[in-house]
Amino acid sequence: MTEIARQNNGQAPVQPIKAATNRLNLTKQDYRGSPSTLCKGCGHDAITASIITACYELSIDPKQIIKLSGIGCSSKTPNYFMNQSFGFNGTHGRCAALATGAGLANHTLKPIGVSGDGDSASIGLGNFAHMMRRNLNITYIIENNGVYGLTKGQFSATADQGTRTRRGVPNPWQAMDLGSLAIISGATFVARSFSGDRKQLTPLIKAALNHRGAAILDVLSPCVIFNDHEGSTKSLRHIRDNREPVNTIDFIPSYEQIETDYDEGETIHIPMHSGVVTLHKLKDHDPTDRIRAMTVLEEANQQHKFLTGLIYINPGQPDLAEVENLTDTPLARLEEAQLRPSAEALESINASLMR
Amino acid sequence: MTEIARQNNGQAPVQPIKAATNRLNLTKQDYRGSPSTLCKGCGHDAITASIITACYELSIDPKQIIKLSGIGCSSKTPNYFMNQSFGFNGTHGRCAALATGAGLANHTLKPIGVSGDGDSASIGLGNFAHMMRRNLNITYIIENNGVYGLTKGQFSATADQGTRTRRGVPNPWQAMDLGSLAIISGATFVARSFSGDRKQLTPLIKAALNHRGAAILDVLSPCVIFNDHEGSTKSLRHIRDNREPVNTIDFIPSYEQIETDYDEGETIHIPMHSGVVTLHKLKDHDPTDRIRAMTVLEEANQQHKFLTGLIYINPGQPDLAEVENLTDTPLARLEEAQLRPSAEALESINASLMR
Amino acid sequence: MGASIVNDVNISIATENGSGSASSNTVLFKSLYKMGLTCSSKNLFPSNIQGLPTWYLIRVSKDGYLCRKGEIDVMVAFNRTTLAADVDQVRPGGIVLYDDSSPLPPGLERDSLSFVGVPATRLVHDNIKVPQLRVKQRNMVYVGAVAQMFGISLDIVAEVLKDTFGDKPKVIEPNMICIELGFKHMAESGFEQDVARLEAIPGGNAGKIMTEGNNACALGAIFGGATVVTWYPITPSSSVVEYMIAQIGKYRTDDQGKARYAIVQTEDELASITMAIGAGWNGARAMTSTAGPGLSLMQEGIGLAYFAEVPCVIIDVGRAGPSTGLPTRTQQSDISAMHQGSHGDTKHIVLIPHDNPSAFRFSCEAFDYADRYQTPVFVMMDLDLGMNLSITEPFEMPTAPMDRGKVLYKEDLDALTEPFQRYLDKDGDGIPYRTLPGEDHPDAAYFTRGSGHSTDANYTEDHTVYRDLLDRLRRKYETARNDMPPPIVENGAATDIGMISFGSSYEPTREARDCLTARGLPMNHLLLRALPLSPDVGKFVAQHEIVYVVEQNRDGQMTQILRDDFPRYADRLRPVLIYHGLPPAPWEIIKIIDEMRAAS
Amino acid sequence: MGASIVNDVNISIATENGSGSASSNTVLFKSLYKMGLTCSSKNLFPSNIQGLPTWYLIRVSKDGYLCRKGEIDVMVAFNRTTLAADVDQVRPGGIVLYDDSSPLPPGLERDSLSFVGVPATRLVHDNIKVPQLRVKQRNMVYVGAVAQMFGISLDIVAEVLKDTFGDKPKVIEPNMICIELGFKHMAESGFEQDVARLEAIPGGNAGKIMTEGNNACALGAIFGGATVVTWYPITPSSSVVEYMIAQIGKYRTDDQGKARYAIVQTEDELASITMAIGAGWNGARAMTSTAGPGLSLMQEGIGLAYFAEVPCVIIDVGRAGPSTGLPTRTQQSDISAMHQGSHGDTKHIVLIPHDNPSAFRFSCEAFDYADRYQTPVFVMMDLDLGMNLSITEPFEMPTAPMDRGKVLYKEDLDALTEPFQRYLDKDGDGIPYRTLPGEDHPDAAYFTRGSGHSTDANYTEDHTVYRDLLDRLRRKYETARNDMPPPIVENGAATDIGMISFGSSYEPTREARDCLTARGLPMNHLLLRALPLSPDVGKFVAQHEIVYVVEQNRDGQMTQILRDDFPRYADRLRPVLIYHGLPPAPWEIIKIIDEMRAAS
């Protein structure tokens, strides 16, 4: 990463003529998408910005990314980053299945899935859980605002019990914790963050992009129109006041040198697919311990705290493409000669059916 | 429970002429259903027998029970018990939703849901999770054999990683643990048992029937045709050899006296809706502790043990009907006068729409 | 006020959504209602929450037509991003009212139009202190400007503001200030339009109500006795249940404050339909409400309800399909998915309201049909009907008592001489008898399933029993054929040309037909109100050589049903298809008919 | 062996499922194949795993007819629970072969039938040592008995056993013992039947293959280049993918032992269709396979694939609907759910095989159609075709290379003179060009969505753009109309009566037509092979005054499409509907036609 890029971190370059570029000679502009049509101040746009920064700074080739989503304000966002990547805004709740199919067709492309809490915790819950069970290689971001934004503010399944509507009506239902669900379903990278905390979020996205397997980011992302009022536990203010980071991370790609300027006792290095995660502990939590990961989430929930950071990581599990033992060439790019058995093969099939 | 009934526990009365009866003056025969069309030796039939025994011994009025299911061998079983109860064998994976609708229509009837692992852990996962989140008052039994019985033996999502097909092919996928799922989804009674262990299972069913809220029983139930071979972790033998009961329980209905003939230190009494659960600890596990409940399940999974017993209980949560604040008369039985607003009401509606 | 045309004008208001224009537009529309004018509104809004173009069409019609006219006399061009296109919409001689706080971009002006500026942004900036209020207030300025231009008295506008915001003077005051600013500015500008003038008609709307079709459905369902309501949010159907939530407590709370209803927001449409089925089976009057994508997801459940014979009501509010399509545009393109919903052989009952009173009535009666026929019953709404404010006759109190259909209670079971058989066609009408779970009788229980079953509800794979069952279900549908709301026939002249319309196509078809008749091409008109098609529809078709079927879909889905039901006359049935997602305008219908006639 | 009828007999074998009868029946059937006879089989099995009644129908036809005859000459009555009903099935003069280890229940015998006993249970008990083997072996006894009765040589049976169980003498031996026991017993009984005798026809089946239609589909898909296969188990479609799993590794394993395919058992059909769409979009040849309930669940996804123009193949193996219906019985009742699948306006391509070679071919070509039209393509199978062993011509190697349709690769993009527009109808055929994700070109990427989009794949709510898009999709369908496999017309005589059949209705219709022709009522016959309907179908209809459409559904779903496509002739189209779940017998078709003719 160049010095200039570092200065412009997360911002459009001031001088487009001499725009900073990354290792692929791309400017940050090259990572942008169409103009957002979301509401001003929507948390989702902040997450979009983090994705752009992460991909730009990692010098990811946009042509190697595919963007997938369901339906919702959140699910619109793939249109707002990386116009040079193919994107597919599918049906409500099916981001996970869409990405799984895409991942099978071409396992050399990295899917970024963007979903909402309605999309993943309600209508898509089953498909989402099974995507994780299969350990699809994906960076799957849930832009969690506790409501159905696009259909105008109904509570979603991640709305906390007791949180209130704009008119003050409390939500009687228990919240579905997508972090816990991810862990028990078999996700191999589970993090939680907050759209308003780019310093924590951007490196988490970078790490997720370098994880081979199902990386789930449950990102609290306030809906400024329908769920940002007094009494809501998913308002900007409430999240700010009640979040509890267990750690922050740096992701250092393999082409960079690791500088360890942290107190070693508080730092863990986790080797990834093409880089290293350096994790700075803020609380005593070992994210490689599955049982502890479940426990800290549950404890935090009982204390009405939003735990953020890298909650769980297990980089060792084979991903879907490995389990399916896929040939190196993407299935999508195999030629007739590699796909259609020969006339002789058919003859021997016919022969075998003559008895 | 009469002395005769006690002797015939779990068995058809030997002398049908002088058949034993329960407090409702019903014989065990009155709790039976149509003849089973399942395979001889199928675990599901054993569970059916336990349901019959539990309901008979509890003197439950069959007319107060409704039976619901999805599709599968397991889902056929509601036809095989309690012919005097209404039953509904719905669509694949939708037992939970069907029961929720039924529960709303008439909250004075107790639903018994019977589902399979395919039904609940795959196609029905989302609806199942949300039924628990709503804490529907139901006894929901998953007859878990690790395979799709009715479609001839494909692995289900609860098949353990590494378990083998009849031809010896190992299952590469992680298993979905329905117990953990139940706990994180908000079920308020979570037990695991084994179709071959009626002594443990029958009291668990009794307790579940007396729980007001979502009581989930994940019952291992070997499929003798497709999943009972060497190499399968859901075979009768494998389950027998690897199960680890954490406790056994007695359910004592309120009309009976509690006799405490166990060492008090090892026994807990849990007051239920209309009775008491007396829990005999075999391991140190407090089923009222949610975090511990998740932990013991996960620990057992890591050790490849089948934990059985009452894993988690939280009798204090309001059930769906309470949250919905339903009127005492079942909605299904309200009359026109209670449902249709008056002509005056319509007039004032019309008037209010004139500006 | 020199305009010679009285009470006939088409206004389009172009703004950005989320900018407060919804309130402004409603205030304007309600003012016209208050004046006693015949008027209608069409809200063309985008599928997002804030910042995209949105249009509000107001039509005042001296002749009593309520559909989209398609010709714009006045464009309130308050959205800079669509300005150029909006200007193009205006008919020659029309008016463009724009915010001239900043100058008009070059190249827009044209001689055929009057461009009238009102510096809304500046006026608001100068007069409203609280900056947060300014964005939303800006749109109130055009209310005042339009009021001045067309002669809407500010007293009426003030009344409307009071009706709308009630006892909140803090809200009313800044609104009124801006309206007055707009009014005053226009008055001072000296601009006189000659498009039309509006004159109040005292008592013109006396007794008429103003609401949206989805609200009418919601109220109908409450009066129909809906007790279990399941839904998953989806545009344009959400407001059906949201309005129920807002209203039902008033009528259905018992002495102890407990609810005589349950409304559950489900996790998906699979759950919505299945819960409704569970509830319907267990004796409740159950319903759900959805739109296209949800309807697709419900297909399996719909088949279950049909085959297991479980009553439930499904309100489908049509939007532009297929797939996500245009969620905030209107179509009538779910006909096949409703009428033949689910795999296998199914035919469903569909009630088709065409205005708010019929939406209320059909939504109410749907529960009777569902119980009477023990089957899922659809109410076919669409975005146009469902989400636009319209002025109609008031709702009518149902005259018939609720019909719970052939239910056997304890006493009935006691009185039976033969054993109760759930699926026996005792009466030859295809409709069997049912009992409700919990009935305190030893013979009441039966087993329900979506698989093959005998008349006594046992599982069977016997092929004759199976065929008999399918035949009985078809018989039931044929019984319903003669029991559905009959079509309404408006036979004007001796002509061998007919038109068929249904639902929200009624109003534009009615106007098109009047135009054609006036032009010397008289046509008779049949309003179709339900599936199965009543035999009267067949008679109408038989009486005409050519029958135009006006549908808001691409493939002539209703025509397909008509052709299949009346094969003898299939060739007379000519679909007139409008499916761009806007409510059809009469000229569009006329144009297609003219083209068809020219071609043949 | 005095029977005068040669090589023409209908046998029904009644057993319990899970009792080993499947093997016995297959051995018997394969022996007939080996003898060179024209024969067919129909397996009527229950929807459970063990212990319910099951029937296996074998037809040997000297005249080359393969459908269910409907008349039983010989009943192998090996299931006591259905004995009485089974006996009733046998035509006068026919034979009942039963297990007389225990006596026949009273009241069953009748003079018109020959009752022949073979003490299978006792024979097996006395001769097979291992008790576990006995249940299954019992059914081998009737194989021997039938062989003796009809003159099937034991050498042939032994050969078949060897073919079937290969190198497992431990399996073969007890089977052969039991077969011989049955044979010997019959020989010793001295019973001589006069129903028919079977004479081997050397080379009679030379070059013919024997398999199930689902296997043919599976192989077709492998030859069609399927790379991503998603499925959720459901009867009667499971064996499509299960056979692929068994076969594909042979042809699609690379040098390193890695897979050139992915087959994923999904969590539900929502996932199956959506994964197939994800894969098709990302460039794979993707498919899924399902039956009724799964098809209903896929409706939303089908609409997405249609509207976003993503190729994928859906094999639907029809079973008796609606709802769960009879999962192990056959019907052609998913036509509407396929052809107009999903909400909104959709029309889909459906390929309709009628035998195994066409199942192979269409399943293979489906991928070309999907890629060529960038749309979901259905292959309409059913349980009858899919799960019954039948003897046909061999599969033919596709002659055309794979057609991936209008895909632009790097070089093509470089060569473009205008900017790439994903949804532009450059060629006027309604089919746009696409690029595949991962294409290494800066202009390749575009954004796919199920909502409204412009030709350059941007989101839009513009109503004219939207209508143009719907029109283009319809144009694409019309382009396909002339590119579908044409119907096969069997015009026999100068007659103004026609018959239309499709899929598994072809064979019984062919026979019915021959019977009617023989009876002096000649008819022409058209085999319909695809939707959209080719114009040739319209021509055929136009040429006949009456056209009977034989369909295995209640509501005449294909007739509805025909009537809508050819309204001028709608009234000539007369549905002949058989929907009890059994494969239709010719006499059923004839009876319905006779009744129709009598009534008119």
Ligand SMILES: Cc1ncc(C[n+]2csc(CCOP(=O)(O)OP(=O)(O)O)c2C)c(N)n1
């Ligand atoms: C099958 C289906 N049902 C319902 C909808 C309507 N719908 C659109 S977005 C949405 C909710 C989105 O909520 P969430 O996923 O949390 O996204 P957000 O808008 O909050 O970012 C719903 C219910 C739909 N598009 N499809």
Ligand SMILES: Cc1ncc(C[n+]2csc(CCOP(=O)(O)OP(=O)(O)O)c2C)c(N)n1
């Ligand atoms: C929508 C749908 N898809 C598929 C099926 C086919 N099917 C019937 S039963 C079954 C699996 C049942 O497995 P499980 O729930 O574990 O029950 P088991 O038979 O093992 O007791 C499946 C996939 C179906 N009936 N409906």
Ligand code: SF4
């Ligand atoms: S409605 Fe909420 S979630 Fe949607 S764009 Fe606006 S702020 Fe964001």
Ligand code: SF4
């Ligand atoms: S197949 Fe398996 S699950 Fe089904 S009835 Fe037989 S043993 Fe039980």
Ligand SMILES: [Mg+2]
């Ligand atoms: Mg949300």
Ligand SMILES: [Mg+2]
């Ligand atoms: Mg199972």
